[in-house]
Amino acid sequence: MNIWIAVAVTAVGCYAVKLAGLLVPAGVLERPLVRRLAALLPVALLAALTAQQAFADGHALVLDARAAGLGAAGVALLLRAPFLLVVAAAVVVTAGVRAVAG
Amino acid sequence: MTSAGSGLTVWQSCALSLLVFTGASQFALVGALAAGGGAVTAAAGALFLGVRNAFYGLRLSQLLALPRAVRPFAAQWVIDETTAVSLAQPTRRNARMGFAVTGLSLYLLWNLTTLLGALGAEAIGDTALWGLDAAGPAVFLALLAPMLRTTTERAVAVLAVLLGLGLLPVLPAGVPVLVAALAAPAVLYVVGRRERTVRPGAPGGTR
Numbered sequence: 001m002n003i004w005i006a007v008a009v010t011a012v013g014c015y016a017v018k019l020a021g022l023l024v025p026a027g028v029l030e031r032p033l034v035r036r037l038a039a040l041l042p043v044a045l046l047a048a049l050t051a052q053q054a055f056a057d058g059h060a061l062v063l064d065a066r067a068a069g070l071g072a073a074g075v076a077l078l079l080r081a082p083f084l085l086v087v088a089a090a091v092v093v094t095a096g097v098r099a100v101a102g
Numbered sequence: 103m104t105s106a107g108s109g110l111t112v113w114q115s116c117a118l119s120l121l122v123f124t125g126a127s128q129f130a131l132v133g134a135l136a137a138g139g140g141a142v143t144a145a146a147g148a149l150f151l152g153v154r155n156a157f158y159g160l161r162l163s164q165l166l167a168l169p170r171a172v173r174p175f176a177a178q179w180v181i182d183e184t185t186a187v188s189l190a191q192p193t194r195r196n197a198r199m200g201f202a203v204t205g206l207s208l209y210l211l212w213n214l215t216t217l218l219g220a221l222g223a224e225a226i227g228d229t230a231l232w233g234l235d236a237a238g239p240a241v242f243l244a245l246l247a248p249m250l251r252t253t254t255e256r257a258v259a260v261l262a263v264l265l266g267l268g269l270l271p272v273l274p275a276g277v278p279v280l281v282a283a284l285a286a287p288a289v290l291y292v293v294g295r296r297e298r299t300v301r302p303g304a305p306g307g308t309r
Contacts, residue, residue, distance in 0.1 A: 002140075002141045003110060003114055003135060003141065004114065005141050005145075006131060006135060006141035006142075006144050006145045007114055007117055007118055007121070007122075007131070009141070009142075009145040009149075010118070010122050010127060010128075010131050010144075010145045010148045010149065010152075011117070011118075011121035011122045013145065013148075013149040013152065014122050014123075014124050014127050014148070014149065014152040014155070015121075015122075015177060015178060017149070017152045017153055017155055017156045018124075018152070018155045018156065018158075018159055018177040018178065018180040018181075019159070019173065019174060019177040020156045020159065021155065021156035021157060021158060021159020021160045021161075021162070021163065021180065022159040022162065022163045022168070022173045022176065022177050022180065023159075023163075023173060024159075024160055024163065026163075029160070029163065029164050033290070035164070036290055037286055037287060037290060038157075038160045038161045038164060039161060040254070040255065040258050040285075040286035040289065040290060041157040041158075041160065041161065041283055041286045042157065042158055042161050042185050042186075042189055042249075043246070043249050043250070043255050043258050043259055043262070043286070044258050044259070044261070044262035044282055044283045044284075044285040044286045045154050045157060045158070045182075045262070045279060045282065045283050046182065046185070046186055046242055046245070046246050047246060047258070047259035047260075047262040047263050047266070047282070047285075048262040048263060048265065048266025048267075048278065048279045048282030048283075048285075049182060049242060049266070049279055050239045050242040050243050050246060050263075051239075051262075051263040051266050051267050052266055052267065052270060052278070052279065053235075053238050053239040053242070054236070054239040055267060056267070056270055059270060059271050059275075060271065061267060061270060061271065065233065065236070066235060066236045066239065069233060069236030069239075069240065070236065070239050070240060070243060073236075073239075073240035073243050073244065074243065077243065077244060077247050083244050086240060086243075086244045087237050087240045087241055087244065089240070090233075090236040090237060090239070090240030091232070091233045091234055091236055091237050091240070092233065093233070093236075094233030094235070094236035095232050095233030096233070097233075098233060
């Protein structure tokens with residue numbers, strides 16, 4: 001029962017948070033400062049998230065095969081490779097480094 | 103998938119994926135419950151992780167310009183992936199399409215894998231074995247790259263990465279990413295000040 005309560009609270013809360021962003025009135029969003037801030041926030045969040053997914057293991061920072069994979073993706077992006085190739089490069093290089101490193 | 107191991111029933115696992123649909127929050131909730139945390143503590147941590155979706159919504163609502171009646175339905179799909187895809191699109195039409203396609207396919211896939219995982223179908227195996235865990239960051243990087251057009255965006259990204267990684271060891275899960283969001287106002291402030299010193303004759307020109 002306890003778990004169901006936690007599930008319900010989380011579900012309602014997470015939905016409310018998602019909706020809140022969408023419901024901010026258009027008038028507020030018209031202001032240039034808000035506009036610029038709203039454009040930059042996802043950049044900050046996604047950049048931090050990308051870094052964490054590549055270099056974090058729980059609370060520890062690690063440099064493992066994923067870093068090589070992300071590096072390969074970066075190189076592929078600089079070479080203007082298509083999207084799927086970028087992702088494939090990351091996966092293949094990560095798997096390769098793992099296979100070599102054992 | 104991990105939820106079955108922490109005392110949640112199949113129904114509870116599926117309800118989480120169907121109703122919460124924010125991976126990070128779900129893992130946080132399940133992890134806290136598994137660690138013996140109380141329902142309230144667990145839910146609080148999960149909510150904290152979900153806060154960034156509000157910032158995404160802020161941007162998406164400008165970008166997608168959804169009719170008011172559609173917003174409550176679209177809200178459930180406001181997550182990292184749909185935002186990244188929508189922002190990478192050149193036009194509003196494409197952005198709406200990207201949001202809908204990404205949202206729907208992720209929602210179906212996420213709930214399907216949850217069901218399979220909860221039922222004990224371990225056939226999917228360990229994603230780390232094949233290097234698939236590098237696909238996530240690579241996808242984000244590919245979607246992020248076109249957004250880094252000017253020095254302002256690049257500065258925000260670099261600062262956010264430093265904050266996100268630097269604070270990771272010391273703050274609870276989910277908080278570093280939120281702190282990293284401060285990179286946006288911080289860089290805007292610096293840029294605003296610089297513009298004002300360059301053009302002192304323009305009062306509040308950046309506001």
